Amino acid sequence: MSPRPPLLPLLPALAVALLLALVPAAPAGSSSAGSAAARSSEAAAGDNPLAGGTWGVYRGGAEMAWAPYERASGRKRDLLGRIAHAPKAKWFGDWIADRDIAAKVREYVANAQGGDRDALVQLTVFRMVPWEHEACTRLPTAAEKASYKRWIRSFAGALGDTRAAVVLQPDGPFALCAPRGSTQLSRLVGYAARTLAALPRTSVYIEVGSAGWNHLDPQLAVTQLVRAGIRKVRGFHLNTTHYETTARQVRFGARVVEALAARGITGKHFTVDTAQNGRGFTWEYNRKHHGGRFDHAPACRTAKQRRCVTLGIPPTWRVADERWGLPDDVRRLAAEHVDGYLWAGRPWLRRQAKPFDLGRALAVARTTPYPAG
Numbered sequence: 001m002s003p004r005p006p007l008l009p010l011l012p013a014l015a016v017a018l019l020l021a022l023v024p025a026a027p028a029g030s031s032s033a034g035s036a037a038a039r040s041s042e043a044a045a046g047d048n049p050l051a052g053g054t055w056g057v058y059r060g061g062a063e064m065a066w067a068p069y070e071r072a073s074g075r076k077r078d079l080l081g082r083i084a085h086a087p088k089a090k091w092f093g094d095w096i097a098d099r100d101i102a103a104k105v106r107e108y109v110a111n112a113q114g115g116d117r118d119a120l121v122q123l124t125v126f127r128m129v130p131w132e133h134e135a136c137t138r139l140p141t142a143a144e145k146a147s148y149k150r151w152i153r154s155f156a157g158a159l160g161d162t163r164a165a166v167v168l169q170p171d172g173p174f175a176l177c178a179p180r181g182s183t184q185l186s187r188l189v190g191y192a193a194r195t196l197a198a199l200p201r202t203s204v205y206i207e208v209g210s211a212g213w214n215h216l217d218p219q220l221a222v223t224q225l226v227r228a229g230i231r232k233v234r235g236f237h238l239n240t241t242h243y244e245t246t247a248r249q250v251r252f253g254a255r256v257v258e259a260l261a262a263r264g265i266t267g268k269h270f271t272v273d274t275a276q277n278g279r280g281f282t283w284e285y286n287r288k289h290h291g292g293r294f295d296h297a298p299a300c301r302t303a304k305q306r307r308c309v310t311l312g313i314p315p316t317w318r319v320a321d322e323r324w325g326l327p328d329d330v331r332r333l334a335a336e337h338v339d340g341y342l343w344a345g346r347p348w349l350r351r352q353a354k355p356f357d358l359g360r361a362l363a364v365a366r367t368t369p370y371p372a373g
Contacts, residue, residue, distance in 0.1 A: 049203040050340040051317045055087035056112035056119035064356040079365040087315045089122035089344040105158035124167045124344045136177040152192045163201045167344045170240040172207040190229030197233045204233035210242035211252035212282045218259040235269040245280030247330045254333040274312030275345035278368045281307035296351045300367035310364045313341045314373025
């Protein structure tokens, strides 16, 4: 199952009209302010479960970029290496049978850790059925609900005491469009959240769409997160299948944290997907200037283009690093609230799902404005 464009009927038409335009990230500020943000980030590392140590990299056929990288040579190999060697959150979903999921997880963990039991492994759970637009037209059957819970239990059992970061159910706002206002989908996500959060070294981040998908209204995100069990997990994740700038996500995520705290849900953090937002833009910008399928928006052709798909900040827990060129206010907010920049998105695949697109992969690797992590 592949990620889909945003569900506009989910949100009020008036909010669409009021959606703020994308503001390009400003250059990094003064060195003194930058150093303060960096110190704050280092100080917060002790409370960050993603900080320090090794971030494991899966090297095998289940990652569609790996085999093309191994076959490549010269400049092409160097470019594909920027993707192949980046720590990424592999997707696990309903295409893996209940009886097979435990073995698949164990195989992935062993490969990604490479013998280092303290290496962080990243995974994306995309198991809900029905989901995306189908979730707006029907509720899961009794058999589907039972299968979902069985699959989640097997997934969690295989993960065990692995040091892991889990992005839970990309395209999360679809839970809110269930027929007749049902909360069944959210409750199932909540079951997964509780089950995975109970593991000793797993940090769960419930996916809540993007700033734009939430129309820059933190209360929309809070509604989804409360229903999905945010109280039990580390926090939430933003921007998996969208291309919005990191600055926009950090500012919005900080507002969601504040809104959660106002509901008595304190101490939450978040992660931002940066796989495809090196030259960020919104859904509305894509519709106006590019048209076509949002989940296959045009890749950058040159390094000078400003709003197109290319690799963003490499996966890292050093979220306030000066190398990322983020504005001072964003660096301060990131140092306080953000656990990491993760790559769950797959801009090098056709429609972010499959198959691997060599030309697209080379383009996003060649045009990224960011240094390798």
